[in-house]
Amino acid sequence: MAELSAAITSLTARARAALRRPPEPLSSRRIYVIIGVIVGIGSLANSWVLVGTLPTLGDLIIMLVASIIVTLIPLHPLPGALAYLCCWTVLLVIPSADLADMTVTNLAFMFFLGRFFRPRPAISLFLTTLFIEVIVLAIVATGDLANSLGSVWFIAVLGALLIPLGALVRFIEASRLADAEQADAQLEEMRLEIAREMHDLVAYSMSQTALRAQRAAADPSYPDQARDEFAALEATASDALHELRLLLRTLRQPSSTQEQPVSTATGLGGIVTDLSTAVSAVSADVSAAGFEITYHYRGDAVPTRIQASVLSRVAREMGANIIRHADPKAPVTMTLTLGPEVIRLVSTNRVRNTDAHLPRSGTGVLGMRERLATIGGTLTTLSDDGSWMVTATVPVAESRSTVLAPSEKRP
Template sequence: MAAVVPLGLYQTAVHQLFLLSCSLIPGMLLRHRDLALQREISSAADHLAYTRAVAREMHDLVAYSMSQAALRAQRAAADSTYPAEAQKEFSAIAAAAVDALHELRLVLGPLRRGQRFWPNSSLTHPDALGVDLETAVQAISDDLAASGFSVTFHSTGDSQCSRLQAATLSRVAREMGANILRHGTTYQPVTITLARRPEQVRLVMTNGVSVATSHNLPASGTGIQGMRERLAAIDGTLATLKEGDTWMASATVPLSPSSSTFPETP
């Protein structure tokens, strides 16, 4: 004989089960979300610890080597037994090593301390953004000329870009110059053009290339991508072109009325 369950009790049980499910399901979802957040936080902490460890190792190893290079070049530059031209070259090497060491510390220092960079910038302090773009590009032109290239540098216009734009373009110019040193041939001239128009700033470098060019300079293979990423952060673009044995790289950054401003401190 089948048991008879009063309808009222059945409805009450269903209602209680419904209420129980309404409380359990959100709780389970919240616990799942909490566990996911904890995993993300743990992963971010591990990534930060790894980044700081790599930055520490890079700083200690590279800073030591750059310091040794700078000191030895400075001593050689002050040694009167060397010819005057050799002393001049040693002095330039020492200056380049000191400059590289300074920038290495600017970039890696905050990473070692777990600090964040300034928005859209690879630099760490607004004072470091005080870059005169024409002077920076002229310095690269001089370095290339000292390395045996025949260089022509043209600078036109007088429109001013922001300190962040100038700093970014100076970094891009350095990478362009480094590519010329690595892959260029001294048998063809190098042209550098810096055009500062009211609506944009454009930096163009052209040089000859040769498959026979040999050097012992290390190359990461990511220079062009790095330049594109730097420029994209300030709404700029990079164009490259190879025709025959001529290579051209062109960086363009748009200017705006607010280009002279600097992002607020985060």
């Protein structure tokens, strides 16, 4: 019993909160505007097609006005409801009018009362509708009392059925919106937690690495070759730290204020302006690590900004894998082909130990595949007798080609 009571209390509180929520944006009410239009058409069909008689000019005007007002209620609930009550009053006052002219629109009106008004205003408007009908019929009714009471009873039944139905729809939609907002809040908290952890752990360690490498590069007690290596390490760490800080800044921003994807908002998409230069820089890093590398560049297609950004990072990962796994005594090649149909980046090398297993599709390869998949590209790997080849392929975007002089560079 205690669990049932707690469940009922929770459901009651949730329903109360849902019914008291402020109105949703106008853009989310379009479906109800469409319902209003359908109801208006149904009102005309009810008098014309189903009954089999053409409505009089007065009836037609009333039905059209009622249909238009019902359509506007989802957009402006209170003015629309008051205007509908005025239209209903006019229909009741006209002696020759047929109350059936607004029967169909009354269905939508009662439903909209429950959907777009909190319980107290909805009930107040409903009782006002009944009060107007009772007063007007008592004053101007010329038929028997039974028909007048039947009409009032019919409106009362409509309200008793449709207003709770509209309130139920309001509750369901508000509950779904609350669940979505709760999920968004949890994602926001998770994102901020990731940003804090990355800042406290990764960014700190990276900044310390860059600082120590900088000090070592300036220490005259080290040989010149070692100082050059420290300087290159400091530059690489500083560049990675800069990109990490851009990413952390974006992660700390609420998602509601982000007008661009993370890859664009961080500025990462704007770092690479020339893909060939970016790949050449990677090959230069590999060469500085002690490898004999040849870089080939050919073709005249121009990658898009996002393609250049993704492929430059794929090239970095290729270079990192070469430094970690390749045999420094064997030649290495990196080839960038721009067009005509695809942009292809290929790296080849021999593994450090031919008896060891060749590199597997681990985190690095998986990351390259995932990056390329976001722009419709693919990654393939091939091993043969101790050699390792990785190929990244991206289709050329149409209308993004220009003439460039083919070149071949060797660091």
